[in-house]
Amino acid sequence: MQVSYVLLSVIIAVMILLIITIIYLYGKIQSQKTALSKKQTGAHQMGVNQTKGDLYQILGVFSILADYDQLGFISTTSKQMSVDMIGIKSDRIDFIEFKKKGVDLKPNENKVRKLVEAKRVHYQVKDIELPEGFRIEDRSA
Secondary structure: OHHHHHHHHHHHHHHHHHHHHHHHHHHHHHHHHHHHHHHHHHHHHHHHHHHHHHHHHHHHHHHHHHHOOEEEEOOOOOOOOOOOEEEEOOOOEEEEOOOOOOOOOOHHHHHHHHHHHOOOOOOOOOOOOOOOOOOOOOOOO
16 A cells, blocks of 8 residues: 555656646747747848838939939948948039938948048049959850
């Protein structure tokens, strides 16, 4: 009889441990599921924001085409470039950054704005010489 009480106690203890483990693992799974959902939502939102930003920039470019004598796109592989375009009029040069209305400038964009406002702008010409032996050839088929 005592052996059966001990065996019953061990079985109940194991069942309680299993239930506690299942509850703990379920909570962990739910937590990871929530974290993954937030990451997916964040990644999706970043893509949407980038697309919207590109759209605003394209619309901005088309809206100012007639305002300038020359417009220069600043092409870069960096997503952190602080200026989108340079516009040249007869009496001035404008550094142009397109932003959705109400969106603040990023710190690097503010830095460029402050440098321009402080007249810390220089025109530079860089002389380039090709190294000896440098050549460009047609490929043979």
